Amino acid sequence: MKKGGEPAPKTRLLRAAAALLAESNGEPVSTRQITQAARVTAPTLYHHFGDKEGLFDAVVAEGFSEYLDAERNLSASGQPIEDLRMHWDNHVQFGLDHPHLYLVMFGNIRPERRPSMVASAEAFLEEVLARAAAAARLVVSPHEAARSMLAANVGVTLMLIAEPAAKRNLELSAMTREAVISAVATDSEGDPTTDTEGTPSVVVAAIALNAALQSSHPDQLSSSELKLFLEWLQRISTRSGS
Template sequence: MSGDKGSGTRERIIAAAAGLLTSGGIDAVSTRAVAAAAGVQAPALYRLFGDKQGLLEAVAAYGFERYLETKRASPPCDDPVEELRRGWDRHVEYGLTHPAFYVLMYGLPQPGRRPAAALDARRMLRSILDRVAEAGRLRVPPETAADVIGAAGTGVTLALIGSAPETADHDLSARTREMVIAATTTDEAPAEDNSLPAHALALDMALNRREHPLSPAETALLRDWLHRLAAN
Protein backbone atom coordinates (compact mmCIF):
# COMPACT_ATOMS: atom_id res chain seq x y z
CA MET A 1 0.00 0.00 0.00
CA SER A 2 2.80 2.36 0.91
CA GLY A 3 4.47 1.60 -2.43
CA ASP A 4 1.29 2.52 -4.31
CA LYS A 5 1.03 5.73 -2.32
CA GLY A 6 4.66 6.57 -3.07
CA SER A 7 4.11 5.87 -6.77
CA GLY A 8 1.07 8.13 -6.80
CA THR A 9 3.00 10.91 -5.09
CA ARG A 10 5.83 10.58 -7.57
CA GLU A 11 3.45 10.83 -10.53
CA ARG A 12 1.71 13.83 -8.98
CA ILE A 13 5.03 15.61 -8.49
CA ILE A 14 6.15 14.90 -12.07
CA ALA A 15 2.80 16.11 -13.42
CA ALA A 16 3.10 19.31 -11.33
CA ALA A 17 6.66 19.90 -12.55
CA ALA A 18 5.58 19.24 -16.15
CA GLY A 19 2.80 21.82 -15.81
CA LEU A 20 5.20 24.42 -14.44
CA LEU A 21 7.68 23.65 -17.21
CA THR A 22 5.02 24.08 -19.89
CA SER A 23 3.68 27.35 -18.50
CA GLY A 24 6.90 29.01 -17.33
CA GLY A 25 9.90 27.21 -18.78
CA ILE A 26 12.80 25.63 -16.94
CA ASP A 27 13.22 28.57 -14.56
CA ALA A 28 9.72 27.96 -13.18
CA VAL A 29 10.60 24.45 -12.04
CA SER A 30 11.98 25.18 -8.57
CA THR A 31 11.66 22.60 -5.80
CA ARG A 32 9.55 25.02 -3.78
CA ALA A 33 7.16 25.73 -6.66
CA VAL A 34 6.86 22.04 -7.57
CA ALA A 35 6.19 21.04 -3.96
CA ALA A 36 3.49 23.67 -3.67
CA ALA A 37 1.86 22.70 -6.98
CA ALA A 38 1.92 19.01 -6.06
CA GLY A 39 0.67 19.60 -2.52
CA VAL A 40 3.64 17.91 -0.84
CA GLN A 41 6.45 18.91 1.46
CA ALA A 42 9.89 19.58 -0.03
CA PRO A 43 11.45 16.53 1.73
CA ALA A 44 9.18 14.30 -0.38
CA LEU A 45 10.88 15.58 -3.53
CA TYR A 46 14.33 14.81 -2.20
CA ARG A 47 13.25 11.39 -0.96
CA LEU A 48 11.81 10.41 -4.35
CA PHE A 49 14.21 12.17 -6.74
CA GLY A 50 17.37 12.84 -4.75
CA ASP A 51 17.76 16.45 -5.88
CA LYS A 52 16.45 18.95 -8.42
CA GLN A 53 18.52 17.35 -11.19
CA GLY A 54 16.89 14.01 -10.46
CA LEU A 55 13.48 15.65 -10.69
CA LEU A 56 14.36 17.29 -14.01
CA GLU A 57 15.58 13.96 -15.38
CA ALA A 58 12.26 12.38 -14.39
CA VAL A 59 10.37 15.20 -16.15
CA ALA A 60 12.57 14.76 -19.24
CA ALA A 61 11.76 11.04 -19.23
CA TYR A 62 8.07 11.96 -18.99
CA GLY A 63 8.49 14.28 -21.99
CA PHE A 64 10.25 11.57 -24.00
CA GLU A 65 7.41 9.15 -23.30
CA ARG A 66 4.89 11.68 -24.64
CA TYR A 67 7.13 12.16 -27.69
CA LEU A 68 7.31 8.42 -28.32
CA GLU A 69 3.52 8.18 -28.11
CA THR A 70 3.27 10.46 -31.15
CA LYS A 71 5.76 8.30 -33.06
CA ARG A 72 4.14 4.97 -32.13
CA ALA A 73 0.71 6.26 -33.11
CA SER A 74 1.80 6.87 -36.71
CA PRO A 75 1.26 3.94 -39.12
CA PRO A 76 4.42 2.56 -40.74
CA CYS A 77 5.30 3.45 -44.31
CA ASP A 78 6.26 0.89 -46.96
CA ASP A 79 9.10 3.14 -48.18
CA PRO A 80 11.72 3.31 -45.39
CA VAL A 81 13.25 6.52 -46.77
CA GLU A 82 9.84 8.19 -46.72
CA GLU A 83 9.49 6.91 -43.15
CA LEU A 84 12.68 8.81 -42.32
CA ARG A 85 11.09 11.98 -43.68
CA ARG A 86 7.94 11.48 -41.65
CA GLY A 87 9.96 10.73 -38.52
CA TRP A 88 11.98 13.92 -39.00
CA ASP A 89 8.83 16.00 -39.42
CA ARG A 90 7.21 14.47 -36.31
CA HIS A 91 10.37 15.18 -34.33
CA VAL A 92 10.50 18.84 -35.34
CA GLU A 93 6.75 19.29 -34.87
CA TYR A 94 6.94 17.90 -31.33
CA GLY A 95 9.75 20.31 -30.48
CA LEU A 96 7.88 23.33 -31.82
CA THR A 97 4.63 22.43 -30.05
CA HIS A 98 6.38 21.50 -26.77
CA PRO A 99 9.40 23.84 -26.73
CA ALA A 100 10.03 23.79 -22.96
CA PHE A 101 10.01 19.99 -22.88
CA TYR A 102 12.20 19.79 -25.96
CA VAL A 103 14.83 22.14 -24.53
CA LEU A 104 14.88 20.09 -21.32
CA MET A 105 15.14 16.86 -23.30
CA TYR A 106 17.73 17.92 -25.89
CA GLY A 107 19.09 21.33 -24.97
CA LEU A 108 20.44 20.44 -21.51
CA PRO A 109 22.28 17.16 -22.07
CA GLN A 110 23.86 15.21 -19.25
CA PRO A 111 26.90 13.32 -20.61
CA GLY A 112 26.34 9.59 -20.36
CA ARG A 113 22.85 10.00 -18.88
CA ARG A 114 19.84 9.58 -21.17
CA PRO A 115 16.24 8.68 -20.23
CA ALA A 116 15.18 5.18 -21.19
CA ALA A 117 12.64 6.67 -23.59
CA ALA A 118 15.47 8.52 -25.37
CA LEU A 119 17.18 5.19 -25.97
CA ASP A 120 13.89 3.82 -27.29
CA ALA A 121 13.68 6.74 -29.72
CA ARG A 122 17.20 5.98 -30.91
CA ARG A 123 16.31 2.32 -31.41
CA MET A 124 13.25 3.30 -33.44
CA LEU A 125 15.43 5.43 -35.71
CA ARG A 126 17.96 2.59 -36.06
CA SER A 127 15.17 0.20 -36.97
CA ILE A 128 14.11 2.44 -39.85
CA LEU A 129 17.72 2.86 -40.98
CA ASP A 130 18.23 -0.90 -40.91
CA ARG A 131 15.29 -1.19 -43.31
CA VAL A 132 16.88 1.44 -45.56
CA ALA A 133 20.16 -0.45 -45.52
CA GLU A 134 18.49 -3.77 -46.21
CA ALA A 135 16.84 -2.21 -49.26
CA GLY A 136 20.29 -1.21 -50.52
CA ARG A 137 19.55 2.50 -50.17
CA LEU A 138 21.89 3.57 -47.36
CA ARG A 139 25.17 5.31 -48.22
CA VAL A 140 26.77 5.09 -44.75
CA PRO A 141 26.57 2.58 -41.86
CA PRO A 142 23.27 2.77 -39.93
CA GLU A 143 24.91 3.98 -36.72
CA THR A 144 26.64 6.80 -38.60
CA ALA A 145 23.39 7.75 -40.30
CA ALA A 146 21.61 7.76 -36.93
CA ASP A 147 24.25 10.12 -35.51
CA VAL A 148 23.97 12.48 -38.49
CA ILE A 149 20.16 12.51 -38.60
CA GLY A 150 19.83 12.87 -34.83
CA ALA A 151 22.32 15.73 -34.61
CA ALA A 152 20.85 17.58 -37.59
CA GLY A 153 17.25 17.16 -36.48
CA THR A 154 18.03 18.32 -32.95
CA GLY A 155 20.02 21.31 -34.20
CA VAL A 156 17.28 22.43 -36.56
CA THR A 157 14.58 22.10 -33.91
CA LEU A 158 16.54 24.04 -31.29
CA ALA A 159 17.34 26.73 -33.87
CA LEU A 160 13.66 27.13 -34.74
CA ILE A 161 12.65 27.20 -31.08
CA GLY A 162 15.17 29.97 -30.45
CA SER A 163 14.10 32.04 -33.48
CA ALA A 164 11.77 35.00 -33.19
CA PRO A 165 8.49 34.23 -35.03
CA GLU A 166 8.95 37.16 -37.42
CA THR A 167 12.44 36.04 -38.47
CA ALA A 168 12.09 32.25 -38.31
CA ASP A 169 13.03 30.42 -41.52
CA HIS A 170 10.04 28.13 -41.98
CA ASP A 171 11.74 26.22 -44.80
CA LEU A 172 14.85 25.43 -42.72
CA SER A 173 13.59 22.08 -41.51
CA ALA A 174 12.54 20.78 -44.93
CA ARG A 175 15.75 21.96 -46.62
CA THR A 176 17.97 20.42 -43.96
CA ARG A 177 15.93 17.22 -43.97
CA GLU A 178 16.39 16.75 -47.70
CA MET A 179 20.12 17.56 -47.54
CA VAL A 180 20.63 15.00 -44.76
CA ILE A 181 18.56 12.34 -46.51
CA ALA A 182 20.41 12.94 -49.79
CA ALA A 183 23.74 12.57 -47.98
CA THR A 184 22.80 9.33 -46.22
CA THR A 185 20.46 7.51 -48.63
CA THR A 186 19.93 6.83 -52.34
CA ASP A 187 16.77 7.29 -54.41
CA GLU A 188 16.55 3.62 -55.30
CA ALA A 189 18.33 0.33 -54.78
CA PRO A 190 21.83 0.29 -56.35
CA ALA A 191 22.40 -1.44 -59.66
CA GLU A 192 25.85 -0.22 -60.66
CA ASP A 193 29.36 -1.10 -59.54
CA ASN A 194 30.04 2.38 -58.14
CA SER A 195 27.37 1.81 -55.45
CA LEU A 196 29.57 -0.72 -53.62
CA PRO A 197 29.01 0.81 -50.12
CA ALA A 198 25.23 0.45 -50.47
CA HIS A 199 25.61 -3.16 -51.60
CA ALA A 200 27.91 -3.86 -48.66
CA LEU A 201 25.45 -2.38 -46.17
CA ALA A 202 22.55 -4.33 -47.68
CA LEU A 203 24.48 -7.59 -47.33
CA ASP A 204 25.44 -6.68 -43.77
CA MET A 205 21.74 -6.26 -42.89
CA ALA A 206 20.90 -9.54 -44.64
CA LEU A 207 23.40 -11.35 -42.40
CA ASN A 208 21.46 -10.07 -39.39
CA ARG A 209 18.01 -11.06 -40.63
CA ARG A 210 18.52 -14.29 -42.57
CA GLU A 211 20.03 -17.70 -41.89
CA HIS A 212 23.32 -18.50 -43.64
CA PRO A 213 25.95 -21.28 -43.54
CA LEU A 214 28.85 -19.15 -42.23
CA SER A 215 30.32 -19.80 -38.79
CA PRO A 216 30.36 -17.00 -36.20
CA ALA A 217 34.06 -16.39 -36.90
CA GLU A 218 33.50 -16.30 -40.65
CA THR A 219 30.51 -13.99 -40.20
CA ALA A 220 32.55 -11.61 -38.04
CA LEU A 221 35.33 -11.52 -40.64
CA LEU A 222 32.89 -10.93 -43.50
CA ARG A 223 31.12 -8.18 -41.59
CA ASP A 224 34.46 -6.51 -40.89
CA TRP A 225 35.17 -6.50 -44.63
CA LEU A 226 31.66 -5.19 -45.39
CA HIS A 227 32.05 -2.35 -42.88
CA ARG A 228 35.37 -1.39 -44.43
CA LEU A 229 33.78 -1.36 -47.90
CA ALA A 230 30.83 0.67 -46.62
CA ALA A 231 33.14 3.22 -45.05
CA ASN A 232 35.11 3.68 -48.29
Protein backbone atom coordinates (compact mmCIF):
# COMPACT_ATOMS: atom_id res chain seq x y z
CA MET A 1 0.00 0.00 0.00
CA LYS A 2 2.37 2.71 1.19
CA LYS A 3 6.09 3.09 1.51
CA GLY A 4 7.56 4.70 4.56
CA GLY A 5 8.11 7.96 2.68
CA GLU A 6 4.94 9.82 3.50
CA PRO A 7 1.50 8.57 4.41
CA ALA A 8 -1.42 9.27 2.15
CA PRO A 9 -3.55 12.31 2.93
CA LYS A 10 -6.24 10.09 4.31
CA THR A 11 -3.83 8.62 6.83
CA ARG A 12 -2.40 12.02 7.64
CA LEU A 13 -5.89 13.28 8.33
CA LEU A 14 -6.60 10.40 10.65
CA ARG A 15 -3.37 10.88 12.56
CA ALA A 16 -3.71 14.63 12.77
CA ALA A 17 -7.25 14.32 14.03
CA ALA A 18 -6.24 11.75 16.62
CA ALA A 19 -3.30 13.83 17.77
CA LEU A 20 -5.22 17.08 18.02
CA LEU A 21 -8.11 15.34 19.71
CA ALA A 22 -5.70 13.95 22.25
CA GLU A 23 -3.86 17.20 22.88
CA SER A 24 -6.63 19.75 23.05
CA ASN A 25 -8.06 18.73 26.32
CA GLY A 26 -11.66 17.99 25.52
CA GLU A 27 -12.23 21.30 23.78
CA PRO A 28 -13.63 20.96 20.29
CA VAL A 29 -11.17 20.55 17.43
CA SER A 30 -11.93 22.37 14.19
CA THR A 31 -11.68 20.92 10.74
CA ARG A 32 -9.31 23.73 9.84
CA GLN A 33 -6.88 22.76 12.55
CA ILE A 34 -7.01 19.19 11.35
CA THR A 35 -6.63 19.87 7.65
CA GLN A 36 -3.83 22.32 8.32
CA ALA A 37 -1.97 19.86 10.53
CA ALA A 38 -2.40 17.22 7.84
CA ARG A 39 -1.20 19.71 5.18
CA VAL A 40 -4.38 19.20 3.24
CA THR A 41 -7.33 21.33 2.27
CA ALA A 42 -10.90 21.03 3.36
CA PRO A 43 -12.44 19.14 0.44
CA THR A 44 -9.95 16.32 0.93
CA LEU A 45 -11.38 15.71 4.34
CA TYR A 46 -14.92 15.63 3.04
CA HIS A 47 -14.00 13.49 0.11
CA HIS A 48 -12.58 10.78 2.35
CA PHE A 49 -14.82 10.97 5.36
CA GLY A 50 -17.89 12.81 4.16
CA ASP A 51 -18.22 14.58 7.43
CA LYS A 52 -16.38 15.86 10.43
CA GLU A 53 -18.21 13.28 12.46
CA GLY A 54 -17.25 10.70 9.87
CA LEU A 55 -13.61 11.48 10.45
CA PHE A 56 -14.05 11.31 14.18
CA ASP A 57 -15.88 8.04 13.86
CA ALA A 58 -12.95 6.70 11.89
CA VAL A 59 -10.53 7.86 14.57
CA VAL A 60 -12.66 6.29 17.23
CA ALA A 61 -12.96 3.11 15.22
CA GLU A 62 -9.20 2.83 15.02
CA GLY A 63 -8.68 3.31 18.71
CA PHE A 64 -11.58 1.06 19.43
CA SER A 65 -10.38 -1.83 17.34
CA GLU A 66 -7.08 -1.56 19.17
CA TYR A 67 -9.08 -1.76 22.37
CA LEU A 68 -11.05 -4.74 21.17
CA ASP A 69 -7.88 -6.49 20.07
CA ALA A 70 -6.42 -5.98 23.51
CA GLU A 71 -9.59 -7.46 24.95
CA ARG A 72 -9.50 -10.46 22.68
CA ASN A 73 -5.93 -11.27 23.65
CA LEU A 74 -7.06 -11.10 27.21
CA SER A 75 -9.81 -13.56 27.74
CA ALA A 76 -8.10 -16.90 27.65
CA SER A 77 -7.78 -17.31 31.37
CA GLY A 78 -10.36 -20.06 31.46
CA GLN A 79 -11.96 -18.58 34.53
CA PRO A 80 -15.02 -16.72 33.33
CA ILE A 81 -15.46 -14.57 36.40
CA GLU A 82 -11.85 -13.55 36.41
CA ASP A 83 -12.24 -12.72 32.74
CA LEU A 84 -15.05 -10.39 33.63
CA ARG A 85 -12.83 -8.55 36.06
CA MET A 86 -10.10 -8.23 33.46
CA HIS A 87 -12.48 -6.86 30.88
CA TRP A 88 -13.88 -4.39 33.32
CA ASP A 89 -10.45 -3.14 34.25
CA ASN A 90 -9.39 -3.04 30.63
CA HIS A 91 -12.43 -0.95 29.80
CA VAL A 92 -11.66 1.54 32.54
CA GLN A 93 -8.01 1.67 31.57
CA PHE A 94 -8.88 2.33 27.97
CA GLY A 95 -11.11 5.19 29.05
CA LEU A 96 -8.37 6.71 31.17
CA ASP A 97 -5.74 6.25 28.47
CA HIS A 98 -7.87 7.77 25.71
CA PRO A 99 -10.34 10.01 27.46
CA HIS A 100 -11.09 12.01 24.33
CA LEU A 101 -11.92 8.93 22.31
CA TYR A 102 -13.85 7.54 25.19
CA LEU A 103 -15.99 10.62 25.54
CA VAL A 104 -16.79 10.55 21.86
CA MET A 105 -17.74 6.92 22.15
CA PHE A 106 -19.74 6.87 25.33
CA GLY A 107 -20.19 10.44 26.50
CA ASN A 108 -21.69 11.85 23.34
CA ILE A 109 -24.71 9.65 23.57
CA ARG A 110 -27.44 10.79 21.22
CA PRO A 111 -30.32 8.53 20.34
CA GLU A 112 -29.60 7.28 16.83
CA ARG A 113 -26.24 8.28 15.39
CA ARG A 114 -24.44 6.70 18.28
CA PRO A 115 -21.21 5.03 17.38
CA SER A 116 -21.85 1.46 16.41
CA MET A 117 -18.93 0.29 18.45
CA VAL A 118 -20.86 0.79 21.62
CA ALA A 119 -23.11 -1.93 20.38
CA SER A 120 -20.18 -4.09 19.45
CA ALA A 121 -18.59 -3.55 22.85
CA GLU A 122 -21.82 -4.71 24.37
CA ALA A 123 -21.90 -7.69 22.03
CA PHE A 124 -18.37 -8.62 22.92
CA LEU A 125 -19.03 -8.39 26.62
CA GLU A 126 -22.11 -10.49 26.12
CA GLU A 127 -19.94 -13.09 24.45
CA VAL A 128 -17.65 -13.26 27.46
CA LEU A 129 -20.67 -13.51 29.68
CA ALA A 130 -22.06 -16.30 27.58
CA ARG A 131 -18.96 -18.26 28.42
CA ALA A 132 -19.58 -17.59 32.06
CA ALA A 133 -23.13 -18.74 31.61
CA ALA A 134 -21.91 -21.92 29.99
CA ALA A 135 -19.87 -22.55 33.10
CA ALA A 136 -23.05 -22.17 35.11
CA ARG A 137 -21.79 -19.06 36.80
CA LEU A 138 -24.46 -16.61 35.72
CA VAL A 139 -27.68 -15.94 37.53
CA VAL A 140 -29.20 -13.77 34.80
CA SER A 141 -29.17 -13.86 31.05
CA PRO A 142 -25.91 -12.84 29.39
CA HIS A 143 -27.74 -10.10 27.56
CA GLU A 144 -29.06 -8.44 30.67
CA ALA A 145 -25.81 -9.02 32.47
CA ALA A 146 -23.85 -7.39 29.66
CA ARG A 147 -26.05 -4.33 29.66
CA SER A 148 -25.85 -3.91 33.38
CA MET A 149 -22.12 -4.40 33.51
CA LEU A 150 -21.48 -2.10 30.60
CA ALA A 151 -23.69 0.60 32.05
CA ALA A 152 -21.91 0.52 35.37
CA ASN A 153 -18.56 0.29 33.66
CA VAL A 154 -19.26 3.35 31.56
CA GLY A 155 -20.57 5.27 34.54
CA VAL A 156 -17.51 4.53 36.60
CA THR A 157 -15.15 5.35 33.76
CA LEU A 158 -16.86 8.64 33.03
CA MET A 159 -16.68 9.58 36.67
CA LEU A 160 -13.01 8.72 36.83
CA ILE A 161 -12.28 10.65 33.67
CA ALA A 162 -14.18 13.64 34.98
CA GLU A 163 -12.06 14.10 38.05
CA PRO A 164 -8.50 15.35 38.04
CA ALA A 165 -6.01 12.63 37.28
CA ALA A 166 -4.20 13.15 40.54
CA LYS A 167 -7.25 12.50 42.67
CA ARG A 168 -8.38 9.42 40.84
CA ASN A 169 -9.15 6.52 43.07
CA LEU A 170 -9.43 3.19 41.32
CA GLU A 171 -11.01 1.74 44.41
CA LEU A 172 -14.25 3.14 43.06
CA SER A 173 -13.84 0.99 40.00
CA ALA A 174 -12.91 -2.17 41.88
CA MET A 175 -15.75 -1.76 44.30
CA THR A 176 -18.41 -1.15 41.69
CA ARG A 177 -16.99 -3.93 39.56
CA GLU A 178 -17.35 -6.44 42.36
CA ALA A 179 -20.82 -5.17 43.09
CA VAL A 180 -22.06 -5.74 39.59
CA ILE A 181 -20.25 -9.01 39.08
CA SER A 182 -21.52 -10.48 42.28
CA ALA A 183 -25.04 -9.50 41.34
CA VAL A 184 -24.74 -11.10 37.98
CA ALA A 185 -22.75 -14.21 38.75
CA THR A 186 -22.67 -16.80 41.45
CA ASP A 187 -19.83 -16.38 43.83
CA SER A 188 -17.73 -19.00 42.12
CA GLU A 189 -17.02 -21.17 45.10
CA GLY A 190 -16.41 -24.64 43.96
CA ASP A 191 -13.15 -24.73 42.13
CA PRO A 192 -10.28 -23.92 44.43
CA THR A 193 -7.80 -26.11 42.58
CA THR A 194 -6.41 -23.31 40.51
CA ASP A 195 -7.81 -20.48 42.56
CA THR A 196 -5.08 -18.95 44.65
CA GLU A 197 -7.11 -16.04 45.90
CA GLY A 198 -10.61 -16.91 46.84
CA THR A 199 -10.25 -14.28 49.50
CA PRO A 200 -12.71 -11.73 48.09
CA SER A 201 -15.69 -13.90 48.79
CA VAL A 202 -14.40 -14.59 52.28
CA VAL A 203 -14.01 -10.92 52.88
CA VAL A 204 -17.46 -10.20 51.58
CA ALA A 205 -18.99 -12.88 53.72
CA ALA A 206 -17.06 -11.68 56.74
CA ILE A 207 -18.22 -8.13 56.17
CA ALA A 208 -21.76 -9.31 55.81
CA LEU A 209 -21.62 -11.31 59.00
CA ASN A 210 -19.94 -8.47 60.80
CA ALA A 211 -22.68 -6.15 59.74
CA ALA A 212 -25.39 -8.62 60.64
CA LEU A 213 -23.95 -9.03 64.08
CA GLN A 214 -24.13 -5.30 64.66
CA SER A 215 -27.88 -5.36 64.83
CA SER A 216 -28.39 -8.67 66.55
CA HIS A 217 -26.16 -10.37 69.06
CA PRO A 218 -26.44 -14.13 68.93
CA ASP A 219 -27.05 -15.90 72.19
CA GLN A 220 -24.95 -18.87 71.17
CA LEU A 221 -21.80 -17.05 72.20
CA SER A 222 -20.91 -15.50 75.50
CA SER A 223 -20.08 -11.83 75.50
CA SER A 224 -16.37 -12.43 75.90
CA GLU A 225 -16.39 -15.00 73.13
CA LEU A 226 -18.31 -12.60 70.97
CA LYS A 227 -15.79 -9.88 71.62
CA LEU A 228 -12.89 -12.01 70.40
CA PHE A 229 -14.99 -13.34 67.55
CA LEU A 230 -15.73 -9.86 66.32
CA GLU A 231 -12.10 -8.94 66.57
CA TRP A 232 -11.12 -11.85 64.36
CA LEU A 233 -13.92 -11.08 62.02
CA GLN A 234 -12.58 -7.58 61.72
CA ARG A 235 -9.17 -8.96 60.91
CA ILE A 236 -10.55 -11.18 58.19
CA SER A 237 -12.57 -8.32 56.77
CA THR A 238 -9.45 -6.32 56.09
CA ARG A 239 -8.13 -7.81 52.95
CA SER A 240 -4.38 -8.16 53.08
CA GLY A 241 -3.53 -9.00 49.50
CA SER A 242 -4.60 -7.13 46.39
